[in-house]
Amino acid sequence: MEETKNEQLVEHVFRHGYGKIVSFLVHKFGPTHLERIEDAVQEALLKAMQVWGYETPPKNPTSWLLRVANNHLIDTLRRDKKVVQSYDASIFNTERSAQEEVCLNESINDSQLKMIFACCHPSLSQEYQIVLSLKLIGGFGNREIAMALFKKEETIAKSFTRAKKRLKAHVKTLDIPLELALRSRLAIVLKIIYLLFSEGYSTSFGETLIKKDICLEAIRLALLLSQNKYSNQPEVHALLALMCLHTARFEARVDQKGNMVDLEHQDRSLYNQDLIKIGIHHLEKAAVDSEPSNYHLQAAISYYHCTAGNFEKTDWKSILRLYKLQLSKQYSPIVQLNSIVPYYKIHGAQKALGVLHDFEKSDYFLKNALFYGIKSTLLLDLNLTKESKLALQMAISLTTNTKEKLYLSEKLKTMG
Amino acid sequence: MSNFLFLFRGGDATWTEQTPEEMQAHMQKWGAWMGGLKEKEQLVDGLPLAKSGNVVHKSGEVITDGPFAEGAEVVGGYLIVSADNQKDAIEISKGCPIFEHDGNVEVREIMSMNM
Numbered sequence: 001m002e003e004t005k006n007e008q009l010v011e012h013v014f015r016h017g018y019g020k021i022v023s024f025l026v027h028k029f030g031p032t033h034l035e036r037i038e039d040a041v042q043e044a045l046l047k048a049m050q051v052w053g054y055e056t057p058p059k060n061p062t063s064w065l066l067r068v069a070n071n072h073l074i075d076t077l078r079r080d081k082k083v084v085q086s087y088d089a090s091i092f093n094t095e096r097s098a099q100e101e102v103c104l105n106e107s108i109n110d111s112q113l114k115m116i117f118a119c120c121h122p123s124l125s126q127e128y129q130i131v132l133s134l135k136l137i138g139g140f141g142n143r144e145i146a147m148a149l150f151k152k153e154e155t156i157a158k159s160f161t162r163a164k165k166r167l168k169a170h171v172k173t174l175d176i177p178l179e180l181a182l183r184s185r186l187a188i189v190l191k192i193i194y195l196l197f198s199e200g201y202s203t204s205f206g207e208t209l210i211k212k213d214i215c216l217e218a219i220r221l222a223l224l225l226s227q228n229k230y231s232n233q234p235e236v237h238a239l240l241a242l243m244c245l246h247t248a249r250f251e252a253r254v255d256q257k258g259n260m261v262d263l264e265h266q267d268r269s270l271y272n273q274d275l276i277k278i279g280i281h282h283l284e285k286a287a288v289d290s291e292p293s294n295y296h297l298q299a300a301i302s303y304y305h306c307t308a309g310n311f312e313k314t315d316w317k318s319i320l321r322l323y324k325l326q327l328s329k330q331y332s333p334i335v336q337l338n339s340i341v342p343y344y345k346i347h348g349a350q351k352a353l354g355v356l357h358d359f360e361k362s363d364y365f366l367k368n369a370l371f372y373g374i375k376s377t378l379l380l381d382l383n384l385t386k387e388s389k390l391a392l393q394m395a396i397s398l399t400t401n402t403k404e405k406l407y408l409s410e411k412l413k414t415m416g
Numbered sequence: 417m418s419n420f421l422f423l424f425r426g427g428d429a430t431w432t433e434q435t436p437e438e439m440q441a442h443m444q445k446w447g448a449w450m451g452g453l454k455e456k457e458q459l460v461d462g463l464p465l466a467k468s469g470n471v472v473h474k475s476g477e478v479i480t481d482g483p484f485a486e487g488a489e490v491v492g493g494y495l496i497v498s499a500d501n502q503k504d505a506i507e508i509s510k511g512c513p514i515f516e517h518d519g520n521v522e523v524r525e526i527m528s529m530n531m
Binding site: 012013014015017018042045046048049050051052053054057139140141142143144 | 432434435436437438439440442443444446447450462463464492493
């Protein structure tokens, strides 16, 4: 008998299923029952693990898990003598038409979207917003989050417990905020997605595989936002473009030994062309008449890097213009520092060094590893090897990122 | 050739601490292992069993909640596997993913009528 072997089950179906079903049930029964819901979903996964190993996994694993979790939840609610709200039982039928399947999917997407807004509720701290999003929507385990964020598992567990308490105190039902409120809440949601993405994207520490999953999860959340008529705003597409264009370069940033590779030396054939195309598509959809957001500008910079044939051919003039726009909107020392690179590429090392010299008046830069890294590059270009090495040594001593330390030390060695 | 009963016990103590991703990975190992047995035509039958059950004594005068002192003794499922002899059956059982989580397999030959 030939059947779909369960190796063919979609990757991450448990993890994604977890997030989907938690959102669905919280939406249905309310955040008060969050712990019971988590237990019910865990129970459903356990059952799936026992049964699916023996048999063909169901065609629609998510709705199977949803049905089992829902039944389990109703059992515990009855046992604990909690009032069970009436609900439309038809969605839990085993036999569903294709149309009903579509309805269920829409309903799941809708509750996930509402869950995003709940997890990013303004009464929650940023730390809580991140951990709630990763756990309740992403379906990541404490261990995975701990590995990705380089924290202790207990720390994540404690933070999650506290975050849940606050969520339950402040969020009674899952809704999408309306009109004006939506605009300001969407800004927080986008910021959290951006932070999630940055956590996943940074090379500083953590397990690479899980980190990439976090990047993809951030993209998935933004896609959910873009599929809803209320939250489908240009900034959402700009953020999507930014994340796709960055993720396209994910593999090229480290070599086979796990060491960092800088932009200049990346193997550009490793860039994921599909993601670049998707990124460009969203960049086009993000078009606005005026006032591009920071996501717009960063996405555009990433676009120029992704599409340049090689480092030297990069459109530095456009990139410098984008940095200047970013700075004119809101000053940020780190953006200013980064803008030196295209400036150097256009105007040469001598001039760039002059600009950099002005920076030295600020304490901020004197403690910044990147500042010395750039300074070292400029000095080397001017054949001032001794000074360049000194700057590089400063950068090495200032960076806390071990991979970066290693990368800079290797660079120092090659300077002889 | 004889048939052997594999009884799986325990191996689920740590499941509640597993992440969804780890649970899926473990489940897929079971599927792969059993799929392999099926392919080699060694798998005769098998099903998972619910965790709770009853033991009926004295024609039903006494019904208890099962003979399980602790979770590790609960039979979580069974397989009927065909193998040349006990030694081969044990060999087959060694590939079972249950060992990843401290479970065990009891291997018993099913007696044949044509002895």
